[in-house]
Amino acid sequence: MDSSTPPPAAAPPGARPAPPPPLLGEPLPVELMNTVWADREGEYDALLDAGDLARWLRSVDARFSPPLDLGGPEAEASVPAPDRPSVERFRELRDALRRLAAVATRDTRPTAASPVPDLAAAVGAVNRACAYAPTWSRLAWNEDEPPARADGSSYGPEARALSRIAEETVQLFTGPDAAGLRACHAPGCVRYFVRAHPRREWCSAGCGNRARVARHYRRHHPGGADA
Template sequence: MGNDEVVAGAVLLGEPLPVELMNTVGVGRQGVHDALEDDAGVAAWLRAVGDRVGVAAGAPCDGLDEDAVRPVSGRVRSLRDALRRLASEMTSDPRPPATAPELTRPDAVTALNAFAGTWPELVWPSDGPPSRAFRSPDGPADLAIALIAHQGVELFAGAQRRRLRACLAPNCLLFFVAEHARREWCSALCGNRARVARHYHRHR
């Protein structure tokens, strides 16, 4: 995919936000890399997707600096782990868990539902048409978490779940939503790696 972006070690593929959050774990030269391992990484990732969160929320999602994000960093990682656990089961992913190997499906479901605490409100300015905006009881970082969790519920409960895939290219831990039946890999880079590996094994 030509529009891939790397933020704080995480690859943004233009996937739905819950999938982008799942993909904050990857494989590098030093092994498994967690782009959310510290507060700075969480803040950088949330800022990178902030515009998309704002569009989903119906209002700008500002104030995602490291100080604002620090109190919720652990929640972002826990949401990511729950999403990955459920995605692994949904896709029959044969790869070993990259995060939270002890997390069960019921616990992941409970965590996802607990994080999805947001609600829509009608916004009708005097000089414009009515629209919907999502709210959260706390600040913008909490709203971002709640919206991503809410979209995660929609992903696993809706028709899109049938198109969720684990990328099985060598040394890849990412997930993606297949827009067409022939798509096998999360990115062109993984497709190339997989073809090279197949060629190598055929000619050994």
């Protein structure tokens, strides 16, 4: 491992290999945070290896402009998987984002804790990712379409995605969405979401249902554990 490769990021305690995490329509940095997620069976880490990263990037490909062009699920066998250093860079950024989100939301959920130790370490990881694969503006224009701006880069799709998500992280925490960032406090949940509607309390309808069931159980079983 050379000096430019970050040390392997630790998986969250108790995290297990997972099916692809649910995509909730959140900003890309939040979707990356939520590759650590949980259900009634336990907590999952959806970025354990190169195959996990490739599947996650394909699932969000269309969210990039221009798209990464990684192909759909049928391309899995023909498109080279990301290398291990790429996986570690995404894991480092993911864990840094979770630390930043915990600071911003005053999140005290023990199962949601990030292995990144503090704010300074998280900020450093984001800034390294921003600088990893710089892009530049490029004019796209042909006779059949109006002129448009595109991103130019000499880097591969994984590197471009890493830096793009890091750039969007800066926008998230310094822009209007920062005030809406929330930790989901439904029973067992470890995800984050941006509260775009004042009545939204949970990251998903499933978490809302679990929270209502837990409240009902507590009302009828005072002093008992949640269902």
